[in-house]
Amino acid sequence: MIIRIPDMLQRHEAEVLRGLLLNGAFEDGRTTASGQAALIKNNLQLARGSEARKQADQIVRDAVARSQKLRDKTLVKMVAPPTYNRYDIGMEYGDHVDAPSLNDGRFRADLSMTIFLTDPADYDGGDLVMNHGDVETRIKYGVGEAVVYPTTVRHHVAPVTRGSRLAAVTWLQSYIGDPLQRQILVDLSDAKNQLEARQPDAPELTTLKNALFNLLRAWWQP
Ligand SMILES: O=C(O)CCC(=O)C(=O)O
Ligand SMILES: [Fe+2]
Structure with a gap:
């Protein structure tokens, strides 16, 4: 990108x-x-x-x-x-x-x-x-x-x-060396932030955050 x-x-x-x-x-x-x-x-x-x-x-x-x-x-x-x-x-x-x-x-x-x-x-x-x-x-x-x-x-x-x-x-x-992984995380973060801004009580927000945060944990290179 x-x-x-x-x-x-x-x-x-x-x-x-x-x-x-x-x-x-x-x-x-x-x-x-x-x-x-x-x-x-x-x-x-x-x-x-x-x-x-x-x-x-x-x-x-x-x-x-x-x-x-x-x-x-x-x-x-x-x-x-x-x-x-x-x-x-x-x-x-x-x-x-x-x-x-x-x-x-x-x-x-x-x-x-x-x-x-x-x-x-x-x-x-x-x-x-x-x-x-x-x-x-x-x-x-x-x-x-x-x-x-x-x-x-x-x-x-x-x-x-x-x-x-x-x-x-x-x-x-x-923090994310692999470009494909980085792109996935950037896209999911964008989607999460947009959903949170538009509908902070959306029930699927927690599921989306769970997936995003777990991928961040899995791929993060401190
Ligand atoms: O000046 C630029 O925009 C890039 C220069 C460049 O490619 C480099 O320093 O490796
Ligand atoms: Fe260069």
């Missing part, structure tokens, strides 16, 4: 974050890439260890912790520290798959997230393109909007042909 979160960042958070990035020191994205990634990755990243990066991380952490939709749709357990990417004219990130784990294997990457930080009117190209066999999904959202997609999906960032594209990119571990 691909999830769109329109209000991932509040307007002022996006403005502060953009200000930090526009004034920040960037380094070649290849410094954190090796092997194949170093050949296909042609972008810039906010320098590690900088004060700007600490402030940026705090903004993203707060936004992620606040987002009800992110919690409900992903059953998120942990979020990795983001990278902040800039693609100027001619830059791109070729077709690739993201690593299955981070932090020396202590963190499993279930979901990838891009928070868009440039108005789509201000650049051409730079779409985040997911490849599902013969079909592609092209994504380019407004400032402060996020897309969350399965880390299992091949993807690339198309070359920027006008302007410059800024984005924060990070990875999520879910």
